[in-house]
Amino acid sequence: MASVHKVGEPVDDNERKAISYFARHLPDHYHIYHNLELPTRSGLSYEYDLIIIGDSAVHTIEVKGYRGRIRGNAREWELESGHIGPSPVPLANTKARVVASRLHLSDALKDVRVQPLIVLTDDQVKVELDDDQGRQVVLHLDEALTFILRSRRHLNEGESLPDVTSLICEKLSRQFQPLHRQDQIREYKVLETVDKNDRYTLLLAEHQLILVRFALKVYNFDIYSTSQALREMNKERVLQDAKALYRLVCHPNIVRAAPPFLWGDNQIVLPLEWFEGYSLRGLLDAKDGNTGMDFSRKIGIMCHICEALHHAHTHGVIHRDLRPNNIIVSSQGDVKLVNFDCARVEGSNMTISHRVRQYLDEHYTAPEVLMSAGAVSRASDLYAAGIILFELLTGKIPYQHIKEATAARGLPVRPTQINPHLPAKVDAVVGRMCAYRSESRYSSAEEVLKDLAQLR
Secondary structure (H helix, E strand, O other), X not given: OOEEEEOOOOOOHHHHHHHHHHHHHOOOOOEEEEEEEEEOOOOOEEEEEEEEEOOOOEEEEEEEOOOOEEEEEOOEEEOOOOOEEEOHHXXXXXXXXXHHHHHOOOHHHOXXXXXXXXXXXXXXXXXXXXXXXXXXXXXXXXXXXXXXXXXXXXXXXXXXXHHHHXXXXXXXXXXXXXXXXXXXXXXXXXXXXXXXXXXXXXXXXXXXXXXXXXXXXEEEOOOOOOOHHHHHHHHHHHOHHHHHHHHOOOOOOEOOEOOOEEEOOOEEEEEEEOOOOEEHHHHHHOOOOOOOOOHHXXXXXXXXXXXXXXXXXXXXXXXXXOOHHHEEEOOOOOEEEOOOOOOEEOOOOOOXXXXXXXXXXXXXXXXXXXXXXXXXOHHHHHHHHHHHHHHHHHOOOOOOOHHHHHHHOOOOOOHHHHOOOOOOHHHHHHHHHOOOOHHHOOOOHHHHHHHHHHHO
């Protein structure tokens, strides 16, 4: 029987079942730590259901009690209930990397592998994922046990297993603390954590009075800054999304937001409309996603995107980070533009261009913005929309590196060269949206919409 280290209390019967199962079936020299969290200086904590130290690696385990059938891709999962949300695999990967980074600070542990697993406690749940990694790491209890026992440990020559295991246990005991999940934030009951990055934690929550689901963006800011002015500046930066969305209320293609509020000493919470759907990135990456949309639907999606951009631009907001990840499409075909954290808000005194450059994806960012993140304009958003339209219609992006566009002084390939069945007019529309010089592009999203209407 494995050694069980109780750091925190199990949250539900699914976690208790997983702990008991692994404890009974793993060898005596395996160690199981459960319900723990790793705090960071910013106040952001990474939560772990189980961490298992075995012969092969350290396994960070997320326990899920889903039932029925799970379908999805690398970005989103659809549950039996019809609920669509982010796949837990990317967050599990992040949390495994965080543990690895802490362990690898010790020279003796620099070669220890940390592997994420998502363990399903219901034996009858069926999983249908269009995701190569998901099929490897999303496992039933018995499959997870086999996976853990089959692996091999990569150790430096001369290292002994007991010494390494002892050191890993020491690291975990010293750096981790009991898990304290936030079950309630003001009037919102927290249902689950759906995403986490270095800027914010995204929670799925239900408003206790109106029984409506919301996404809660919980931002952490550094309360240890030496100056009050710097602390206030940090607050202003994390409020960029809220400021942008405040101007853009009541548009059907832009996610709605409630006013943000302070929570605790170092958190700001932004409640957002919870919109059920798949990210456009997930649809494009799925094997049958792009072929499952006909030409008319693809043009329709781009029309919704341009309608959202037109509304944003006329209200003084430039998105700046327009890409498929930030576009949500429902099964009914509704489209929402989300994530305005990198937006430029007209009239704002806050300059964020120096810090947003690291978050921009060069495949969807206009050349002038890659040179200077402050060079954003309506035309740069339209460039990003043109790249998305290119990918929608061809299933590919026009270049892998911006140098290709720079060398060609525009797109190095036309949409019809990849998909000859497209109408010839597509080349002209995409080419103008993605003109190398910003002044050669469409003057507004409204102008793009007129040409898109002719394509439909």
